[in-house]
Amino acid sequence: MISEKVRVDKWLWHARFFKTRTLAAKVVTGGHLRVNSRKTEKASTSVVTGDFLTFVKDKRVRVIKVVALGMRRGPANEAQLLYEDVSPVQEQDVSTPKFVGKGRPTKKKRRAIDKVQKSGA
Numbered sequence: 001m002i003s004e005k006v007r008v009d010k011w012l013w014h015a016r017f018f019k020t021r022t023l024a025a026k027v028v029t030g031g032h033l034r035v036n037s038r039k040t041e042k043a044s045t046s047v048v049t050g051d052f053l054t055f056v057k058d059k060r061v062r063v064i065k066v067v068a069l070g071m072r073r074g075p076a077n078e079a080q081l082l083y084e085d086v087s088p089v090q091e092q093d094v095s096t097p098k099f100v101g102k103g104r105p106t107k108k109k110r111r112a113i114d115k116v117q118k119s120g121a
Contacts, residue, residue, distance in 0.1 A: 005046035005069075006046065007043060007044055007047075008035060008040070008046070011047050011066065011082075012028075014074075015082045016079040017055075017057060017064075029041055033053060037054070049067060052066075052086075063086045063087045063088070064087075065083060065084040067083055067084050069082070
């Protein structure tokens with residue numbers, strides 16, 4: 001009995017975690033992926049259903065359970081059927097201030113500010 005296997009870079013691309021297969025391969029060869037808690041650096045590593053993949057994507061640690069192996073890179077709703085996301089819930093860092101301003105004032109607004117400051121002085 002032959003079990004179905006798919007290369008990990010190809011599976012990550014099919015599941016739409018990365019835009020290109022090359023980007024998926026770079027993450028794997030860079031040593032930023034774990035398959036079943038084991039670090040892997042080969043894009044040719046095979047995955048089967050039931051495997052757990054751990055990697056960082058968009059500054060967030062993702063823990064993914066492989067539910068199915070994709071035969072093609074289909075639409076997003078089809079790709080979401082290939083995995084189950086079991087990532088831990090991460091709290092947002094509230095200590096980092098967010099910029100809420102509108103940016104630099106326009107020339108017209110700067111002139112109005114200068115006019116108000118001169119008249120008030």
